[in-house]
Each structure stands twice: as C-alpha cells, then as structure tokens.
Amino acid sequence: MVDLNDRVELVVASGKGGVGKSTVTSSIAIVAGEYNYKLIAVDTDAEAPNLHLVLGVSDWDDVEDYYEGRTAYILEDKCTNCGICYEECPLGAVEYNDGKYTINQYICEGCVTCSIKCPENAIRYKFKVKAGEIRVKERTMYNFPLVSGEILPGRPNSGKLVTEVKNKAYSLIGDKGFVLVDAAAGIGCQVISSLTGAHLAVLVTEPTPAGFSDLQRIHKLTKHFMIAPMMVINKYDTNLDFVSILEDYAEKENIPIIGKVPYDPKVPESMARNKPVITEYPDTPAAKAIREVSEKIVTEIVPSWREFRMKYKPKRPEPYIPVIVKPSL
Ligand code: SF4
Numbered sequence: 001m002v003d004l005n006d007r008v009e010l011v012v013a014s015g016k017g018g019v020g021k022s023t024v025t026s027s028i029a030i031v032a033g034e035y036n037y038k039l040i041a042v043d044t045d046a047e048a049p050n051l052h053l054v055l056g057v058s059d060w061d062d063v064e065d066y067y068e069g070r071t072a073y074i075l076e077d078k079c080t081n082c083g084i085c086y087e088e089c090p091l092g093a094v095e096y097n098d099g100k101y102t103i104n105q106y107i108c109e110g111c112v113t114c115s116i117k118c119p120e121n122a123i124r125y126k127f128k129v130k131a132g133e134i135r136v137k138e139r140t141m142y143n144f145p146l147v148s149g150e151i152l153p154g155r156p157n158s159g160k161l162v163t164e165v166k167n168k169a170y171s172l173i174g175d176k177g178f179v180l181v182d183a184a185a186g187i188g189c190q191v192i193s194s195l196t197g198a199h200l201a202v203l204v205t206e207p208t209p210a211g212f213s214d215l216q217r218i219h220k221l222t223k224h225f226m227i228a229p230m231m232v233i234n235k236y237d238t239n240l241d242f243v244s245i246l247e248d249y250a251e252k253e254n255i256p257i258i259g260k261v262p263y264d265p266k267v268p269e270s271m272a273r274n275k276p277v278i279t280e281y282p283d284t285p286a287a288k289a290i291r292e293v294s295e296k297i298v299t300e301i302v303p304s305w306r307e308f309r310m311k312y313k314p315k316r317p318e319p320y321i322p323v324i325v326k327p328s329l
C-alpha cells in the first residue's frame, strides 16, 4: 500500500467532451490500484457520469438522495386562469392542458418569476426537491473505491452536488491518500466545483482549433484556482502541425506535456464495450502511451506533488470575472 503523507487531489479535465478524459482517468486509477495506492476515484461529471461503466461497476453499495432547490406549483382554488405565468416563465415550465395551468416539475427551476407576476398570489413552492444521487462503490474490481454523482433530469446544475460528492470522497479516504477526480467537460459550475481544492490537474486536449480553444479556457480556470497543470495530447498524430501550436502554448505557460497518445481505433472500441483500453488492448500504441502517462503520474508526480506544484503552479491567480445575468422583471 502506497501511503501518502497528505491528501493529494488530482483532477482530470478538458474544456471539451470526447477528448479521452475518462479513458485517461480510468487508466490512472487502475495503475494507481496496481501500485497499491490508498486511492479513491471520484466521478464529478454529474450530468453524464460514466467512469463507473469503464470501471465495470454495475451496482452500488450505498446510494444517498441529494436535495436542492425548489419548484413552483399552482393552487387551483386561487388560480383564475389568466395565463400570465404561462407567458412570463422564462423556461416554458408552465403548461396549459385541459383548461388549466400547471407547472412541469422537471422543467421548473424555482426562479420565482411566475409568483412575482401572478395577480392572485396563487403560486407556492416545494423546497428541497430531490435533485440527484451520490453513489458509492466500496471496492471496484480494480481494488479501489469509487464515488459518483448524478443529477436527475430537469434539475438545475449548480455544482453543489459535485461539492457534496467530493465531500463524500474526503470522508471516505480521510486526510491521507490520493483523490482522483474525473471532471465534467467544459468550464461550467460542475467543473468549477471539481477543481476547487485540487492540487494538480491533467488537461486532456486534441490538436485541433476547437481543442486548443477549449484547452485555453480550462487552463484559465486552473490558473484561477492556482492548480499546477500538466498536458496530455490525445490523437496527436492526426494533426502534427497543430501539435506544435499546443507545444508553444505549453512552453509559454509553463505546462509540462506528460504524454502524447496516438490515434487508435481500439480506444473508442474499448469505450464502446465499457472496458479500459490499457487492460483490454494493452499492446496497442495508444494503450502503451496512456499507461506511460499514468505511470508517470502515479510513480513520479503524485509522490512528489509538492515539488511538482512549486515548479508548475501559476505565478499569480487568474482573475475571476463572473457573468451576471439580471432577469427582466
Ligand atoms: S398567473 Fe396566477 S392566476 Fe394567472 S394562471 Fe398563473 S397561477 Fe393562475
């Protein structure tokens, strides 16, 4: 068992989906398991969790309901069917069926516009609506636990569920060990919550203009949180000219490139079969490259994460400029 002196948190992130983030995460987890790490894997992609599928988990040892937010409903005896709420709801959650207005509980996000506009004070709220689940597998077939969050259809995605999923992982692993987080794609609330508190981030990208643009966006976020980044270029051989653009960016921004993975049809094939490519097709070039990246992280970077962080963390935090959208009342 590899015992770390602290709790080290590494997030695998990408500014865009479909670049191989879960393939990389599952491989790091499996290799860490092979090295007998005290490890917990955490799937924070709450809108589309799939790490458990790649790790062969089909049932859970514990499932906790997660409650958040509110939804509106109409008091029939007060409603005069004026239709104002139907006109004003920004999400189209108010429906008109069989001569009466009702609120679709899957669409309503409790924004209160309807109750402000209703002339009859006919709208009330249900609070603490079930919004998702936090699921625990105490031991996957690769000998480490997994925590996964899933938001229910129609529930707003505020990132709070991700925070609760991570808190669950912390409570299970304690204050020493390796926390490996599979972030959601993009740069939204879930990703911000995934990155909060992390020490290291693996940024998975592809050599395309979209891949580069998304890489810059996710890198900006890691800079805001003062996380030490490292880069993995997936399918690097599909656009070698663009690889040099990624390399220039990495050099300018002090991001070590820890691996380049060639395109390999065995990767999507193994994903389609919910099998990790490093165990399913271990001798293919992509599997070898992904294993090499994983071994580097597990045997070199995580054990001396403080030195790595000192060397590669941003010099100063990227300022955070929130976007404020004011509802027109
Ligand atoms: S605004 Fe109020 S009174 Fe009018 S339809 Fe909606 S709930 Fe009924």
Ligand code: SF4
Pocket (backbone or CB within 6 Å): 071, 072, 088, 089, 090, 091, 092, 093, 094, 103, 107, 108, 109, 110, 111, 112, 113, 114, 115
């Ligand atoms: S609370 Fe907001 S989202 Fe829900 S029905 Fe009213 S206006 Fe629509």
